Amino acid sequence: MRLDLPPPSSQPGIEPRASLRRRLDVALRLALPWVSLLVCVFLLSAFSSLPGESALLFGICLGSVYFWSAHLPESMPSWAVFLVGLEADLISFGPPGTILIALLVVHGVAHTWRYGLSRINFLPGWGLFAALCIILSLFQWVVACVGALRFIPPMSALFQAGLSIGIYPTLSALFVRVHRAIVNPDRA
Amino acid sequence: MLSIQARQALAKLFLPFFFLLASAFLVLGVARRPLVDHVRLEIEDVLAPAYALMAQPGEKLRHVWDDVRAFARLGSENVRLRQENEKLRRWYDVAVALANENAQLKANLHWIPENAPRFVSGHTIRDAGGLYGRAILLAAGAGQDIHVGDVALDAKGLIGRVTEVGSRTSRILLVTDQASRLPVMLESSHGTAIMAGDGSATPRLLFYAQNNHPLEGERVFTSEQLPPAGEAADEFSGLPGGLPVGVVHYVRAGEPVVVPDGDVEHPDIVRVFDYGHTSTQGPEAPGRMKRAPAAGAPFPLVPGRPG
Known part of the structure; x- marks a missing residue:
């Protein structure tokens, strides 16, 4: 006996047909975070008159990777994190490899603890991000000291950590809105 | 086509693999920094036209802003420039007199002019x-x-x-x-x-x-x-x-x-x-050249060794 069911797309609770246009739409929505981060790294490196440009670059990269890896891991895959880190390291003239490792560490932590992070409030999540920023900035400072073979005052590293921690709430508020409005596969 | 389990296992291996690559890049950066800096400069060479293009609007905006600021303090700027102009006129006379004197002295001394860089x-x-x-x-x-x-x-x-x-x-x-x-x-x-x-x-x-x-x-x-x-x-x-x-x-x-x-x-x-690569290092002074010890020297040239 053959049942005359309506097409699946019109049934509630069933996903619409995965047409090429829809798949492309979902892929573009999910690619927006890492593609915009790639563009942002390039733009930040171009404006040399911006005060604290290197520290800002570090903060925006860490904040973006932390947020998207925790809240929508599909939009920040590990290969994209690697790509962004490599671009940031090659365009900036800091100690090579340090931004790359910092981004992978943040991605690893946020991705592994994403279920825990989704259950806790913003403040503990921010606290974890702050701890990561301080540790990774100091790691970058140690590598810079080893590369230069002398003691470099750690003020720049602390300023970078402070700036990264300070801009995260603003970044997070922006990303929440973007997540709801654009980077949302259900809206495709 | 890989199964879901195989794809998940593969996805878990990606992060350690990228960590290894990043660590290798870090070690390379510490051990061979000039090589990394060379690669960075090659990339900057490629990106330079884009940077120049992006800098243009900012530069124009800065010029407009400078003009607006200069317009706001036009009166005081005019007074300052007039005073500076009077001062510079006096210095111009001094400079011309000194330049003439300098040229005359150099001509008297047969001065060899330095190469202009x-x-x-x-x-x-x-x-x-x-x-x-x-x-x-x-x-x-x-x-x-x-x-x-x-x-x-x-x-x-x-x-x-x-x-x-x-x-x-x-x-x-x-x-x-x-x-x-x-x-x-x-x-x-x-x-x-x-x-x-x-x-x-x-x-x-x-x-x-x-x-x-x-x-x-x-x-x-x-x-x-x-x-x-x-x-x-x-x-x-x-x-x-x-x-x-x-x-x-x-x-x-x-x-x-x-x-x-x-x-x-x-x-x-x-x-x-x-400024060129030519050095101004003088010729070796003859007085500092080592001379072979003369036969039958009364004192050894180096203490503890016969001359």
């Missing part, structure tokens, strides 16, 4: 120092005959030296960078010292004679530095003497620093001078 000017594209360095990227490179070691000056004085050269861009290490060490001469105390950058806007003065301390406010000039001997002589330029660097200032007792004349914070248009 070649120079190229370029815009600063971007900061190239990162968090811990002080360097800039200039929109001129090997195509404009720039060499490693060439000196970079802005309108007021020395700001740094060329450290890496690409085909269209070159990196200039500023005098404020922690790796910068330059030999300098002090005008009034006639002393010499090493000017060492420390990341701040005012490089420190080191290794000056303890019985001849630098004086507050005296002018600082570069001291001549010969290019390295051997095969590297053709690759690195020496440092010419007498280029204006800045003035001495004591931040606290016993800590003299140099306040640079040039704008080391935000240099815009930079001139790179090529």
Whole structure:
């Protein structure tokens, strides 16, 4: 006996047909975070008159990777994190490899603890991000000291950590809105 | 087509794999920093036109802003310029008289004129120092005959030296960078010292004679530095003497620093001078040449050894 069911797309609770246009739409929505981060790294490196440009670059990269890896891991895959880190390291003239490792560490932590992070409030999540920023900035400072073979005052590293921690709430508020409005596969 | 379990297992392996790659890059950066910096400069060479394109609107906006600000203080600026013009007219007469006298003295002494250095000017594209360095990227490179070691000056004085050269861009290490060490001469105390950058806007003065301390406010000039001997002589330029660097200032007792004349914070248009590779090293003095010991010398030339 053959049942005359309506097409699946019109049934509630069933996903619409995965047409090429829809798949492309979902892929573009999910690619927006890492593609915009790639563009942002390039733009930040171009404006040399911006005060604290290197520290800002570090903060925006860490904040973006932390947020998207925790809240929508599909939009920040590990290969994209690697790509962004490599671009940031090659365009900036800091100690090579340090931004790359910092981004992978943040991605690893946020991705592994994403279920825990989704259950806790913003403040503990921010606290974890702050701890990561301080540790990774100091790691970058140690590598810079080893590369230069002398003691470099750690003020720049602390300023970078402070700036990264300070801009995260603003970044997070922006990303929440973007997540709801654009980077949302259900809206495709 | 891989199963879901296989794809999940593969996805878990990606992160450790990228960590390994990143660690390898970090080790390469520490062990072979010049190689990484060379790759970075190659990338900057490719990106340089894009940077120049992006800088144009900002530059135009800055000019408009400068015009608006100048318009707002047009009256006071006019008064200041008139006073300065009167002062400069007097100095112009003095300068002409001194130039004539100088030319006459040089003619009397059969003075051999020094070669005029070649120079190229370029815009600063971007900061190239990162968090811990002080360097800039200039929109001129090997195509404009720039060499490693060439000196970079802005309108007021020395700001740094060329450290890496690409085909269209070159990196200039500023005098404020922690790796910068330059030999300098002090005008009034006639002393010499090493000017060492420390990341701040005012490089420190080191290794000056303890019985001849630098004086507050005296002018600082570069001291001549010969290019390295051997095969590297053709690759690195020496440092010419007498280029204006800045003035001495004591931040606290016993800590003299140099306040640079040039704008080391935000240099815009930079001139790179090529003073050539010829050194002014004199011929070897005959009095210092080793002579073979004469037969039957009364004293051994080296103690403990027969002559």
